[in-house]
Structures are given as C-alpha cells and as structure tokens.
Amino acid sequence: MQYRQAFVPGGTFFFTITLLERHKTLLTDNIILLKQSFHHVKQSHPFHIDAIVILPDHLHTIWTLPETDADFAMRWGLIKSTFSRGFPKDEHINKTRHSKNERGIWQRRYWEHLIRDEKDYRNHVNYIHYNPVKHGYVDKAIDWPYSSIHKFVRDGIIDQNWGYDENVDMKTFGERN
Template sequence: MPNYRRARVPGATYFFTVNLRDRTSDLLIHEIELLRETVRATKARHPFHIDAWVVLPEHMHCLWTLPPDDADFSLRWKVIKFAFSKRLPVSEALSASQQHRRERGIWQRRYWEHLIRDERDYQRHFDYIHYNPLKHGHVQRLVDWPYSSFHRAIAMGIYAPDWCGVPEQIDGGYGE
C-alpha cells in the first residue's frame, strides 16, 4: 500500500474534495440538513473556518482555515464522515473488509487535500469550488445552486450574482 503523506501546517488553509463511494448517488443533497448539522456539531467541538463550500449530489469541495495552533483536518473529516453515516439507515452493500472494520460503505475511504500555497492558489480554488455546479451541469446559472457558499460570497461582494467564470481558467481537475 502506498505511503500517503499529508501536509500538516497549523493555521493553514486547505482545499478538500470528498466523495461518496457510490458516484451515482444523490445522498449529499438528499440529506443536506443532516450534513449541515454534522458540520456545525464538528465545528463546535473542533473549530475551523469555512472559507468556501459546495455540496453536489455525490461529492463536495471546500476550503477550510484551521486555528493557528491546529493542523488536524483529518480528525474533523473523520468526525464528519462518521457522524453523518451513523445517523443514516444501513442500506449500502458492505464488503467483508468494511464489515470487519465496522465501517459503513457511504464514503470513499480517502479524500483529496491540498495545502493552499498563496493568494493566487487560494483564489483559483475558491473560484473552482463555486464554479463546480455549472461544470457538472447541475444548473445554468450558479446562483440557482442552493448548496454553495456562492450565495455568501455574493452577499460579501466577492462575486456578482451573474458570475460564472471562464472554464479554461477555473477547471483544473482538482481531485475529481
């Protein structure tokens, strides 16, 4: 098995892509309130700042900034995934390995994480997150996708409501 190494920098900002195991599922938007509750509860116990987030039917992207003395994003993802899964009825097929480990078959085991390097890197990922519903054909206008921090960014004056970006500059294939 490969030796995965994650960059752990206290107080840093990270980009994440987290996928469901079943990439044809719409579980994340079907259970959006449960996901939101789970994230709120996790933030209350293990603080972090959500810079940007988009939830699509079967995957999500987000930017988090951790507290200055903390680099443990994996604990937060473990808590979010576990708490979300625990509150859903068991309906997915489980492999022998998952049964042995007492895992659910909802999430892909790993996730994509990227340490944000500078302001340009931050902006590229911030735009990519918000462009994603359009990229995947879920809407014609980003303002029509309800599961995104795009609406908060409009309220903050970061984007105009009709912002849609330029695909060649935004679509970098981050973690998908």
C-alpha cells in the first residue's frame, strides 16, 4: 500500500516527530536550539503553532498552515536540518544515510494527521498537553515546562489543574482517535 499525505492548503495538522535514537534527550537538552530552529523556519515559511509539547526524544504539535500553502514537509525538513546543524557530526550514521548525506539525529518519517473537526482538534490538543504525564515525566500536565499548556492556562482556555482531575476522560485523547 502506498502512503499518501494529506496536502490541504490552510489545513490544521497534528504531527509527531521523533529522534532516531529514542534513548537520547537532545530535544529538551537543547531546547533553545530547537526553539531557534522553529523561529528561523517560521520567518521565511510562516505557520501557526496551535499547541506543542517537547519531550526529551520526541515532540507533538498542531500547526495551521497559511491559506495558500500545504507544504508542511518542507518546513519539517528545514526545522530538522537547522536543528541538526547545531551539533558536531559525531553521531553514528549508517551506510544508507551516509549515501544520502543525511544525519543520524531524526527518524526520517513522522506521523501526520489532518485535523477533521473541532472534536478532533480538542482531542489532539489534550493528547499533546497530557503526554508528559502519560510518559511519567510529571504528575500534573502543568508541571512540564516545554508545553503550550502554559499559554492555554494563561489565556483562560483551561484550568491549571487540567488533566489532574479524575473527571477528565483520558481515553478520548490520542493520535488515532
């Protein structure tokens, strides 16, 4: 079966981007470089980050692209390469990656999902904000420093105890709901 990506100009997409070596903590250890990489790409290829969480070895985010643009793949390529250039070339690079002049920092592929409606959007935002709890990094989502949950709380969209309340149904969250 051939995989097809949904290219929708002005679309809103959920992404999961992962390091090649899942035991590494490059993303949180180098959070400033990662933020600079996003900023650099957004300068020349605008997009809106609706929600984001950055964990040590992967990140989840929702983007909304400009009305006339659907090229999220180019943006991810630029973000990944900008971030990668911040490191010396001392990681293990297999023959295939070497022949394609690729670094050994990121997984080549990523999970992308076109957001379908408000419920789908809300479920993915919740998934993003709850992810540090899911992985055991914190007990309360608000305690994870690399998350857009802080903006959602500051803007009054959610309460600071969100995700810590037993009335929240965590089964509705997810990448594949």
